[in-house]
Amino acid sequence: MKLWAIADLHIGHARNRMLLESLGSYPDDWLIVAGDASDTPAQLHAALTALTARFARVVWVPGNHELWTPRQLPEDQRGQAHYDRLVALCRRLGVLTPEDPFPVWPGDGPPRLVVPMFLLYDYSFGPPGLDATSAVAWAEAAGLRSADEDLLSPVPFASRSAWCHHRIASTRARLETLPSTHRLILVNHFPLRQDLAVLPRIPRFRIWCGTRLTDEWHRRFPVETVVYGHLHLRQSRVIDGVGFEEVSLGYPHQWADGRTLDSYLRRIL
Ligand SMILES: [Fe+2]
Numbered sequence: 001m002k003l004w005a006i007a008d009l010h011i012g013h014a015r016n017r018m019l020l021e022s023l024g025s026y027p028d029d030w031l032i033v034a035g036d037a038s039d040t041p042a043q044l045h046a047a048l049t050a051l052t053a054r055f056a057r058v059v060w061v062p063g064n065h066e067l068w069t070p071r072q073l074p075e076d077q078r079g080q081a082h083y084d085r086l087v088a089l090c091r092r093l094g095v096l097t098p099e100d101p102f103p104v105w106p107g108d109g110p111p112r113l114v115v116p117m118f119l120l121y122d123y124s125f126g127p128p129g130l131d132a133t134s135a136v137a138w139a140e141a142a143g144l145r146s147a148d149e150d151l152l153s154p155v156p157f158a159s160r161s162a163w164c165h166h167r168i169a170s171t172r173a174r175l176e177t178l179p180s181t182h183r184l185i186l187v188n189h190f191p192l193r194q195d196l197a198v199l200p201r202i203p204r205f206r207i208w209c210g211t212r213l214t215d216e217w218h219r220r221f222p223v224e225t226v227v228y229g230h231l232h233l234r235q236s237r238v239i240d241g242v243g244f245e246e247v248s249l250g251y252p253h254q255w256a257d258g259r260t261l262d263s264y265l266r267r268i269l
């Protein structure tokens with residue numbers, strides 16, 4: 001059995017949806033879906049229904065797109081409540097989320113845990129010393145503004161940074177209690193290190209890409225591989241002996257016509 005990963009399926013785009021429908025079947029294997037499968041709960045349901053029919057086990061983490069909600073939606077249905085709704089949707093489909101016990105990888109090799117995480121970002125990938133408001137102004141000065149600013153509500157947290165810091169604290173506490181006998185496959189939509197959030201065409205967009213608080217997690221915990229997406233810049237890197245795999249598909253113009261989705265699955269184990 002194998003462990004595969006993909007991110008940023010963005011099936012709101014018809015071509016991406018068609019590509020997903022043509023995906024082959026992997027009845028013995030597991031699949032990591034590292035966020036941005038969809039823009040709406042209905043799309044997420046469609047994506048995960050297609051994937052659970054093809055894999056023995058699917059593990060999902062939210063991307064910023066999945067966390068978007070219409071501005072006219074009541075505040076008590078946005079932010080955390082919306083995330084909780086997505087987790088419930090996953091549970092109905094048998095898909096594992098960051099809210100479930102971390103599964104032990106049942107395949108060959110040393111003991112490993114697959115660790116889905118939801119950490120968000122706190123604008124600290126900008127120049128040192130800028131608060132969130134100043135960081136957004138700094139990006140806007142270069143003509144950049146993430147749709148998250150309007151669509152990703154942090155309710156009941158005061159800000160996306162506060163939600164991020166809450167997620168960091170609770171996730172770090174869970175990681176600290178894990179048995180040292182198991183190597184970790186960390187999964188997060190956003191890159192864990194600023195040196196991975198390099199966007200040559202839109203460099204200031206990096207403020208919406210992660211937090212410096214996870215810079216050292218790959219050394220602090222027994223990590224074998226970190227799986228992420230969000231950047232829409234596929235790459236494989238090794239830092240301090242740890243593999244960092246950006247596994248995004250991306251928007252229709254970011255993948256090659258004539259290639260299958262199967263060919264974009266990244267083998268992790
Ligand atoms: Fe994306």
Ligand SMILES: [Fe+2]
Pocket residue numbers: 036063064065189229230231
């Ligand atoms: Fe994203």
